[in-house]
Amino acid sequence: MNFLKNNFFVWLSFSGLAVSFTLPASGQEPAGGGGGSYESNTLVSLVDRVFNVESDSLDPEEGTLNWKGRSFQLGQGRMMRARFVRYLNTPVNTMDSRLYLSLLEQIHGRLSTLNQANDPEDIDDPWKPVISSWKLLFQASEFDVDGGNSTVIANLVYDNWRDRELFQNQRFREDIEAAERDRLEVSVITESRKEENRRIHYTKELSRLNEEGVGAPTIDGSGMSSLSQAMKSLAEQEAQLAAQGLKIEEIGLKARLKMQSQIISFLSQRRFQHALILSSFYRTLFKSSAQDLEVGGEQLISYMPELEMIPTVDSLEFIALQALDDVRTGMTSVNNAYDQGQLISALERLQETFFLGEYSLDVVLFPEEKKRVLRELYFDLDEARRLAELKDYDALEELILSISRLADDFPDREAISAVRVAKQASRMKLLGARGALLRGEVTQAEAMLDEAFQIWPLNPDIENFMTAAVSGADHVSDFDVDYKAGDYRRIFDQREEYISALSGDPVRAEQLRESIETVQTIDFAIRAAEERLDRGEPYAAWEVLKEIEDTANDDRLYHRTLSTVVPGIAQFVTDVEEAEKFEREGKFAASLTKYAAAQEYFPASQVVSRGIERMAGQMLDQAQRIEDNRGE
Amino acid sequence: MKNTSFRFLVLFILLVLIGFGGFYFYQNSESQGFSEPLPVYSFMERPLQFVGNHYHLDASIQNILSSQDKLGRIVLVSSEPEGSSLPLFLPADLPGNVEFQQRFRFKVSVEDGGLLYVHSLSKN
Numbered sequence: 001m002n003f004l005k006n007n008f009f010v011w012l013s014f015s016g017l018a019v020s021f022t023l024p025a026s027g028q029e030p031a032g033g034g035g036g037s038y039e040s041n042t043l044v045s046l047v048d049r050v051f052n053v054e055s056d057s058l059d060p061e062e063g064t065l066n067w068k069g070r071s072f073q074l075g076q077g078r079m080m081r082a083r084f085v086r087y088l089n090t091p092v093n094t095m096d097s098r099l100y101l102s103l104l105e106q107i108h109g110r111l112s113t114l115n116q117a118n119d120p121e122d123i124d125d126p127w128k129p130v131i132s133s134w135k136l137l138f139q140a141s142e143f144d145v146d147g148g149n150s151t152v153i154a155n156l157v158y159d160n161w162r163d164r165e166l167f168q169n170q171r172f173r174e175d176i177e178a179a180e181r182d183r184l185e186v187s188v189i190t191e192s193r194k195e196e197n198r199r200i201h202y203t204k205e206l207s208r209l210n211e212e213g214v215g216a217p218t219i220d221g222s223g224m225s226s227l228s229q230a231m232k233s234l235a236e237q238e239a240q241l242a243a244q245g246l247k248i249e250e251i252g253l254k255a256r257l258k259m260q261s262q263i264i265s266f267l268s269q270r271r272f273q274h275a276l277i278l279s280s281f282y283r284t285l286f287k288s289s290a291q292d293l294e295v296g297g298e299q300l301i302s303y304m305p306e307l308e309m310i311p312t313v314d315s316l317e318f319i320a321l322q323a324l325d326d327v328r329t330g331m332t333s334v335n336n337a338y339d340q341g342q343l344i345s346a347l348e349r350l351q352e353t354f355f356l357g358e359y360s361l362d363v364v365l366f367p368e369e370k371k372r373v374l375r376e377l378y379f380d381l382d383e384a385r386r387l388a389e390l391k392d393y394d395a396l397e398e399l400i401l402s403i404s405r406l407a408d409d410f411p412d413r414e415a416i417s418a419v420r421v422a423k424q425a426s427r428m429k430l431l432g433a434r435g436a437l438l439r440g441e442v443t444q445a446e447a448m449l450d451e452a453f454q455i456w457p458l459n460p461d462i463e464n465f466m467t468a469a470v471s472g473a474d475h476v477s478d479f480d481v482d483y484k485a486g487d488y489r490r491i492f493d494q495r496e497e498y499i500s501a502l503s504g505d506p507v508r509a510e511q512l513r514e515s516i517e518t519v520q521t522i523d524f525a526i527r528a529a530e531e532r533l534d535r536g537e538p539y540a541a542w543e544v545l546k547e548i549e550d551t552a553n554d555d556r557l558y559h560r561t562l563s564t565v566v567p568g569i570a571q572f573v574t575d576v577e578e579a580e581k582f583e584r585e586g587k588f589a590a591s592l593t594k595y596a597a598a599q600e601y602f603p604a605s606q607v608v609s610r611g612i613e614r615m616a617g618q619m620l621d622q623a624q625r626i627e628d629n630r631g632e
Numbered sequence: 633m634k635n636t637s638f639r640f641l642v643l644f645i646l647l648v649l650i651g652f653g654g655f656y657f658y659q660n661s662e663s664q665g666f667s668e669p670l671p672v673y674s675f676m677e678r679p680l681q682f683v684g685n686h687y688h689l690d691a692s693i694q695n696i697l698s699s700q701d702k703l704g705r706i707v708l709v710s711s712e713p714e715g716s717s718l719p720l721f722l723p724a725d726l727p728g729n730v731e732f733q734q735r736f737r738f739k740v741s742v743e744d745g746g747l748l749y750v751h752s753l754s755k756n
Contacts, residue, residue, distance in 0.1 A: 582746075589719065590679040590746035592697075596708060596717040597676050616697035616706045616719070619747060623721045624703055626743050 080355070087354055088375035092368045100143040101361040104273050107133045107140065111280035130284050134158075137277075145364060149266070149274045156262055157281050160255045256286060263316050271359050272320040272327075279317035327357030331366065338370055343407035347374050347381075377406055391457050393419045426456035430465060434499060442503050465500060475501035476508065483511050489555050492519035522552045526561045538568045539602040546576075546607050572601035579611055588618035666739040666751070672711045672718065679746030689738045689748075690756060691718065693730050705730075709738070720748045728753065 110133040134157055141150035259282045266275035330353030337346035350366070357363045380403050387396040397419050404412030429452035436445035453462055475497045482491045491498060495516055502508040525548045532541040542565050545558065552558035566573050579594035592615035599608045670687035691709035694717060699705040704723040707730060711718055720738060722730065730736070735756040740748045 587680060587745040589721075589743075589748070592706075592719045593676055593679045593746060596719055600717060612697065612708075619706050619719065619721065620698055620700050620703060622743075622745055622747055623706075623723075623749070624700075626721075626747065626749065627703065627723065 088371050103140045107136045153278050272323045275320040282313050327360045328362050331362045341408040343377050344409045426452045426459045430461050488515040488518045491515040522555050541565045588615045591615050672714045672716050682742040686741045692735045720750050722750045
């Protein structure tokens, strides 16, 4: 029975969502069992192998994304899921996105050309491409997908120019200031609108978080990543400089600090394209000697352990390029998997790629119809997780079949197999509980019923079992009547109901056990008698039935069988019955005579032999009395 | 001559009558009260109906069922010619031995409860 006590584990995990479900939970060691068993070990490893498609790059518990040894803070697990779901639900504005992508590529392209020229001061108008790129930033900032980050870059660049001697150049200054005026006019209107939208969005988001019991994000600095610490160091340095009163050379330092800080900030926000653009601006604005990071370098080294060198703006740019390349590769992988029907794999890769390149246009421009299919799969898997948690295996089985129709790479056979094993385990426990009740082992029956419930709470057989228990009160009184009447056959026929009803009553449970055993004994004798009758041995058949005469009492099935045996051996049976009658009347000699007569029909009869032996002794006593009378 | 013959004839008749009378007396004294054979089938059918009667029974020893010193034995015999089994009580004071398959004529009385009490037995 040990195997019945084993527990079953099934995990269905989907990527970072950790869509995991546990069939019969817990890793409890079976009571009295050896260490491990087929169900608790082999099944676990089997199911884990089949279902665990969890990516090691995402940690939903910690809310982090690990990418090439770097850790990005993504927020709480539920927030991560919410963002991914929102992404899947967001319609793709292809035209806007492509325009925006084109703008960013133009900006980066112009700055790259400028950088390749190596020495901008040798050209007639060295700042022309920079200024044109700078102007394009304002256009880029008008797109929602930009999130105002282009404006941040533009402002940083503008602040730098304003503090430089070069700004004294009248023509350059007028050009810049005109552009700045135009930008401000547009941005006032745009920002007002954005701020209003943002406020509405935050209000909705906060109320939703409150409803879900999730704490609103805080900015108290706790749980900061290495990047955040670097940014904090930069901010502290800026504040220190401001407090000391700025000198000209310090102004330059402050500008570098600001830009370096913002590049790191863009990286930490995974806005790699903006980090790339700002790095390019930085390179045009500062000489090669100013490429080293002023502060936060140590933290950055810990953030990028593989660098093993003093971090520079170039290295930050390298990271951004590498990330963008990975995003592109990731989305190619998603599309390939999707086109081959391997939707589970596609969803997993999309999720990974989304959290790395959430603001990358490769991710944003993922086709809407594919997103819709993957969203359906995502919700199905999430529902499967919930059903598994609720242990609603019937519904789960249907859902697994539905998912398998959607995704070719879903291991439906193994999943269904695991579900069926759990269901079977529950049924076996219930069977064990019934058996234990039958044996009168009430405590063990209760334990097994509980285990059956733990494995599969919605097991319909449990419901039937419980329903029978509810109507137990009526059955108790019925049982008492039947037991007093000696109607064990009826008790046997009603045993299912009585077992449930009497489970908590040790006295009646014992009576029930005795009754059931009695009927089982009778039935066994009846079957044996029928076999002998079939072999043409009516006397032997009668003998078998006669042996359990007292046990059978008024059992109707017993007497029905007896009535089929007796007609062929009527005289023998009559002699035995009369012998017994004389015996009861104390007429032992007459009884012995009748037994002797019966023995002539069936010399092998044990019943008759025992009767003769018994009566011979009694006859001696009777003879003694006769001799005594004669003596008197 | 006539008288002599007549006397012889009367004497002869007297002797014959005395002979018959002696034989009859002998016969009566030999099976006093046990002249009827036991109606085996009827007795086995209703043993209590024969209580108080005396019979003789020709039977062979089949089995000694039980015995008690100074009291006697319960013996199962096979009646002849019926071949039916009957239980008899042999009191301890009866002379002679009984052994398996020995044939005897038993003089029995039917006692209370249908017990066949053996008063005497003789080998056949």
